[in-house]
Amino acid sequence: MDAELFPRGRTEVAPGAVHVPDWLDPARQRELLAACRQWARPPAGLRTVRTPGGGTMTARQVCLGRHWYPYGYAPTAVDGDGAPVKPFPAWLGELGRKAVADALGPQAATGAAYDIALINFYGADARMGMHRDSDERSDAPVVSLSLGDTCVFRFGNTRTRARPWTDIELRSGDLFVFGGPSRLAYHGVPRVHGGTAPGELGLSGRLNITLRVSGL
Numbered sequence: 001m002d003a004e005l006f007p008r009g010r011t012e013v014a015p016g017a018v019h020v021p022d023w024l025d026p027a028r029q030r031e032l033l034a035a036c037r038q039w040a041r042p043p044a045g046l047r048t049v050r051t052p053g054g055g056t057m058t059a060r061q062v063c064l065g066r067h068w069y070p071y072g073y074a075p076t077a078v079d080g081d082g083a084p085v086k087p088f089p090a091w092l093g094e095l096g097r098k099a100v101a102d103a104l105g106p107q108a109a110t111g112a113a114y115d116i117a118l119i120n121f122y123g124a125d126a127r128m129g130m131h132r133d134s135d136e137r138s139d140a141p142v143v144s145l146s147l148g149d150t151c152v153f154r155f156g157n158t159r160t161r162a163r164p165w166t167d168i169e170l171r172s173g174d175l176f177v178f179g180g181p182s183r184l185a186y187h188g189v190p191r192v193h194g195g196t197a198p199g200e201l202g203l204s205g206r207l208n209i210t211l212r213v214s215g216l
Contacts, residue, residue: 010103013155013166016141016180018103023175024145029201033147036119036207039064043083046121050079058126059189059208064088064117066214071135073116073216088115096211099143103177112140114211122151122206124194130154130161130186138215141179146170148197149206156186172198 008021024032040046040062049057051070065088066073067080076084096114116136120128133142153176156165165186170176178185189208197203 011168013168014157014178014182014185016104017155017178017182017185018176019168019170020099020103020175020177021171022173023099023102024147024173026173026198026200029147029173029198032145032209033201033203033207036062036147036209039086039119040121043081044077044085045080047077047080057128059120059122059128061121062086062119064092064119065115066216068116068118068135073135073214088117092117092211096143099145099175099211100141100177100179103175104141104179108141108179112213114140114143114213116212116214118210118212120208120210122149122189122192122208124149124192124205126189126192126206128189130156130165130188132158132184132186133210133212134184136212136214136216138213139179139183140213140215141177141183143211144170144176144178145209145211146174146176147172147207147209148201148203150193150196151189151206151208152191152193154188154190155182156188158182158185161186171196172201 067085093114097109100109
């Protein structure tokens with residue numbers, strides 16, 4: 001009840017890890033959703049990610065700039081249709097730098113040339129296990145933008161997938177940035193609350209747009 005009565009405020013979850021609620025206004029959310037729908041189309045479109053052990057991720061993914069696969073980057077969709085990856089737009093890089101500046105301060109955004117986006121689509125039953133974003137050769141902060149259904153985002157520590165961790169509710173329009181001492185923290189999505197997306201958005205499920213600097 002308190003979450004509905006009082007505005008959600010900016011929260012530093014850990015050193016260098018900041019949650020900014022409602023960072024994207026409804027109009028910007030619609031613009032991003034429209035772009036994601038175009039990026040998800042073939043070639044090099046939305047795909048199911050297969051792990052080296054033979055399993056599959058329940059969240060489906062499309063990449064921009066470079067194609068991520070477990071556990072590296074390639075210029076083509078090597079575990080999909082083999083097509084060249086879609087380009088990373090300059091405006092998305094600008095959005096990433098603005099996100100870092102707003103969350104961590106202008107100094108943290110200096111020199112951050114964002115050039116990769118991993119866009120994950122979660123249905124109501126999708127999950128993401130605890131993992132680290134460690135395939136990049138840059139320590140620039142990771143930017144995470146949420147659209148659609150609310151999820152539980154679990155942000156852990158840099159040493160182990162186990163506790164301690166903090167569970168944060170990420171809603172449509174929320175921003176989460178992690179860099180500095182938290183850049184290699186384990187994190188995951190243990191739950192998606194289906195049917196919670198804003199009705200005017202026209203999205204069933206959750207989209208997570210993660211922006212990174214490859215350093216490649």
